[in-house]
Amino acid sequence: MTVGLALAELIAVLTAVTQGEPKVMTVRRGEALPSGPFELGHRSLQSGLREWVQDQTGHPVGYLEQLYTFADRDRTHESAKRRSISISYLGLVREQAAPGAGKPGWHGWYEYFPWEDHRNGRPAILSDISDQLQAWAAAELPRREHRKRRVEFAFGLHDAAWNEDLTLQRYELMYEAGLVAEAGHGAAEISSGRPMFADHRRILATGIARLRVKIKYRPVVFELMPESFTLLQLQRTVEALAGLTLHKPNFRRLIDQQQLIEETGEVTSETGGRPAKLFRYRHAVLEERALSGSKLPLSRN
Amino acid sequence: MTVGLALAELIAVLTAVTQGEPKVMTVRRGEALPSGPFELGHRSLQSGLREWVQDQTGHPVGYLEQLYTFADRDRTHESAKRRSISISYLGLVREQAAPGAGKPGWHGWYEYFPWEDHRNGRPAILSDISDQLQAWAAAELPRREHRKRRVEFAFGLHDAAWNEDLTLQRYELMYEAGLVAEAGHGAAEISSGRPMFADHRRILATGIARLRVKIKYRPVVFELMPESFTLLQLQRTVEALAGLTLHKPNFRRLIDQQQLIEETGEVTSETGGRPAKLFRYRHAVLEERALSGSKLPLSRN
DNA sequence: CATGATATACTCATCCAGAGTATAAGGAGA
DNA sequence: TCTCCTTATACTCTGGATGAGTATATCATG
Incomplete structure (x- = not known):
């Protein structure tokens, strides 16, 4: 009787949004998602991945959620007739590394899709x-x-x-x-679209789908935003993720009726026309109540 | 450098609803969820579990969905300082074994919660x-x-x-x-509530929560129903899962405006009062379109 | 044949989401 | 300095979905 011994591997779909474009962290010049073995030293899967990403990218991971666990037999590591189990995660990070020094390669979602x-x-x-x-x-x-x-x-x-x-x-x-x-x-x-190693593009698709669903009922977008932002910046981020344009007045109505954000008191005129108020996410106040809300208005145009 | 070798184990939250009560399949006289090693012979995780359940219970599993993958170090199997990864699944089965011959023990959800x-x-x-x-x-x-x-x-x-x-x-x-x-x-x-072995009750809670969310936007309830059923039977099943009572007229309105079911043409008078029409789920026609709909109306009372 | 039980059908009010329109406040250039 | 362009912000309108309540139909039973 064979015992269920397997190689455990962690795979991450790390996402950031910069300049209105959703990006994913890749290795091998955009051909693969970052992955690594799950080691004995890690406290848990979650923290294992967290530490690992921190080391690799220098960025802290804000939101981290398990995506799916795969164990197809047509995966690599089949050296010793051993199965390899891949546990994939979706992570959101606030900023992208200054392009140049860092090794992590960020690529736009829509190169692949x-x-x-x-x-x-x-x-x-x-x-x-x-x-x-x-x-x-x-x-x-x-x-x-x-x-x-x-x-x-x-x-x-x-x-x-x-x-x-x-x-x-x-x-x-x-x-x-x-x-x-x-x-x-x-x-x-x-x-x-651009292909990827093994089933990595499928995993990326899983991550994108999950995030697109999630932003509709949980305020996870804010994990991708800087400390303070304008309403249009927030809208552009959501639009980038959804791959859709939203109805501006309705977006604003929805956001402030959920009371997820508050004014910082400052304004910015970097946006072109009339200066826009700056807002910040109300971390402390809601954390739990926010579980319920956070929908977003879609439009045809 | 330690390689990520681990014991892979499958854990199932198998649910059925009989006589208006939601049940879960257990072993060890209700103290544990059924689990077993993930073996080399299995084609994939999904099919591994499917075969395994079939053998154990004699019932085919209709709907099967991955729940979560755990790898806490305070699990058993820590004999050889090896980590054990548990991949949990939620499965829906249509009927309960004739109580007597079968070993599987079905217990009501609400004994535990x-x-x-x-x-x-x-x-x-x-x-x-x-x-x-x-x-x-x-x-x-x-x-x-x-x-x-x-x-x-x-x-x-x-x-x-x-x-x-x-x-x-x-x-x-x-x-x-x-x-x-x-x-x-x-x-x-x-x-x-009744306790369970290790973190099994937590896994059961995960399964219940997932199913309660799911029935609101996917027509999974029908995996728990017999071939033909009355509208009230359907409602009672949903109520059993949600742990809530629903508004009858609104439930009916919602169901038929989604066109998920059709009349069989027959009626049954086993329900007491006026005979009720029998319905069946429209498998073929919708399967995919059904992805969108299937909400359910909640009420205060 | 009345009664009780369940099944089935309608109505009504409220809320919310989609869509459109109007006004405010800055900058750039004539 | 005035006009135009751009973006920000505020308000209105309408249809549909949802929560809630009420009325009628059809069986079994005493």
Whole structure:
């Protein structure tokens, strides 16, 4: 009887937003997510990863949440016929290292998922992608209708609207259809985003999807903001994550009716037009009550 | 340099609802959740658990979802100074084994968490619990206010309303305050529910919380229902999981405006009064579209 | 045939989210 | 200095969803 011995590995999807662009920390020149073995010295998984990231990047991790645990057999480390278990985490950090000295390479989310950014309208690539997916769906007879519905729903075709939360479902469909490079087979004639090592891009998709869902009911955005910020800066950050533009008046209404932030008393005129008030997150006061709220208003435009 | 070798173990929170009561599958006469090593032969974590449960209970698992991965050092299996990683899952099964022959022991959720069942009003135990928690919160000076707010929010004191989703937060607070038996110290003078081995009750709380959240936006309830059912049976099942009573007319409105179910054409008069129409879940048609909907109406009473 | 029980159908008020419009306050350039 | 442009901030309107209550239908039972 074999005992369940396995290699335990930690993988991090570390995200920051700088200049209105969501970034992920990578290694190997953008080809892989940072990862490392889970060592005996660590107190727990959570703290193990925290220490490890601190060492690697010099940045403290604000918010840290477990994503998923994988154990597929087609992973590396299969040297000794041993299984490798990967425990992935989503982490939010406040700032990006000064680009130059630091080794950590930050890359934009949308290099890897160009079809996920709808801030400037529906990306052109989506036409190609959905064409190919529909062809793929129509090809296989047995589960044809089922596939068609999955594609239409995930990509917001026909009557369905684009749903930014379905990042993972979209990637998985494209993977099944052989449209992404990692798959090996198919090799992706269309420009389907930058590939990554092994299943790292899938893990990144998991992280993006999780964060997009989360910002709607938990005030995690503030983990990505500087100490003080304007309302538009906050909105731009949310938009960057969601890959959508928001309705400005409604965004403001929602934010202040939740009382998550307070004025610092200062204003900044670095924004161009009329000077904007600066706000800060009300850490202390809410921490727990905030569990309930924090929705965000979406719009068509 | 230590390599991340660890024992991988699977733990399941298997849930069924019979006669309007939510149950969990246990071993050791209700003292532990079923668990087992993750073996080399398994294709993946998911399928490993699926096979294992099938063997143990004879029931197929309908819905299966990963809950959380733990790796605390105060777990068992610390024989060889080796860490043990526990990957927990939430599984839904349609029926309970005929009580008698089968070994699996099903126990009601609310044996372990009596304060979580509000279907017959606020349980009396909650007065004791919140008294003790407030005393505990008031005792420690430094973070007093913070603790007070956590308790009030989690248990719906003062202005806050009872929120059924906070099962895990409530258990954790009680654990911190030494009100549950697992904590060791304190030994729980009050009847704070049946204890479990190690951190199994915490894992159960995680599963309950996850399921309570999930039924609000995904049609997972149907994994617990028989092929055909009446609307009231469906409502009773949801109420059992949420630990709350629902507003009947609104429940019905919500269900049929989501078009999740369809009439079978038959009726049953086993329910007492006027015979009720039987319905079935529309598996095929929706599977994917259903991703969006499936909320449920809560009420005060 | 009345009564009690459950099933099913409607109505009403409130709140909230999406969408649009209007005014304020700065800077840049004619 | 005045005008225009840009961004910030404030207000209104409408439709739909949600919480809550009420009325009618159809069975079994005494």
